[in-house]
Amino acid sequence: MATTTDLSTVRQSVDKANGLPNAHYIDPDVFLEERDALLFSQWSGIAVAADVPEIGDAVPIEFLGMPMLLLRDRDNQVRVYQNICRHRGMILVEEPRKIEGAIRCSYHSWCYGLDGRLVSTPHVGGPGQNTHESVDRKQLGLIEVRSKIWRDVVWINVSGDAPEFEDAMHEVIQRWSEFEQPVYHGGADSKFSLEVNCNWKLAVENYCESYHLPWVHPGLNSYSRLEDHYHIEKPEHHSGQGTLVYRQLNGENGAMFPDFPKLSQKWDTAAEYIACYPNVMLGVHRDHAFAIILTPNQQDKTTEHVHLYYSTPETDDALRAKNAAQWKEVFVEDIGVVEGMQRGRHAIGFDGGHFSPVMDSPTHCFHDWCASQIDAHRATKQAAE
């Protein structure tokens, strides 16, 4: 029997609310409940399109226990399939590789095109007889997972019944409409992953708020003080923070990244950092952007996949490396606190914590969204029963 937590105090206004109960961070049953309520039923980030840069590139990904296959098909479209053969449910692709021809199951050699069509079923009607009237290839293609590419992030909706991506994300798409232009992944030196011993939500919560910046990132104090930040809150959609004093990075000989074209004056010194619920954290600046995709591995283990983007395909190598190193330093500084909060969730009787009504509202916004989605999920489940 799964744990049913009381979320009533979470849904209070920020001055009265508690954070999510401990079980939402440490209980495997609640982790599974949240898998369905917060991740599979929404648009979740799973990878970036840059992970499959060329036609035929295929990458197996396990997302919350589900085997997925990310690939770029012959029409240059990025697709996500369940990584299983329709015959016996065998895993199709075990490691990242380029598919030169068809996707062949290693078990009985059923073959699929990159467009998901089942193209051959060897010996299915007996030796040397590759058809059988009961095996309708048209009905047995790869199972495609609903997906959408935005800001190079591959978003998936596993349940298949979330609103259209553009509707679900319209608030943030609209807010950042000036950044609706091509982004170019910085390449191998512009991505890194961090293994963190915490529940995925703690990474979101920490990302949302600027309250911790002077304490956890003292290096930012010299130019980006707490009072230079503002909250971003769109209940039911996203939350985050912005800064008014973004300074461009300078390299040797005054090298700088080129700006994204045609941005308004606001972005000369502004930068924004938004957690797109549930598990994608985006940042935009006049001259670069980043995406962090959280892969929840267990209730207390998360992988953060960080990718940096620029306005042009080619950028200064040294400057790009410096930028990646700088961001990595910031994100590594956060690990101690998110892991500390994770350990703190084992304190029996902890009530979820008390928010600063002034400084913590973006985090509360996220908790309120989680609680509302979980409540809705429970109501649907109960009605079905």
Place this chain on the structure above:
Amino acid sequence: MSDALDRELLNAHERGDKTALVTLYSQAADNANTDDAKYFYMTHAYIFALDTGHPIAQQLRAKLVIAGREA
């Protein structure tokens, strides 16, 4: 199938040399004594051709379709 071809096939499987498997299974099909054996081996050649994107795949498929062995 001759012992020599059988050995070559086993070696190709061991090496994971799928291009060689296309050729060797095609040879096995050509040398088979019965239709069932012929199309069994031709199916293998076809599958490894599909797997590797070998251009002969469509020819092999056409032969199998004509023989009523493939859709």
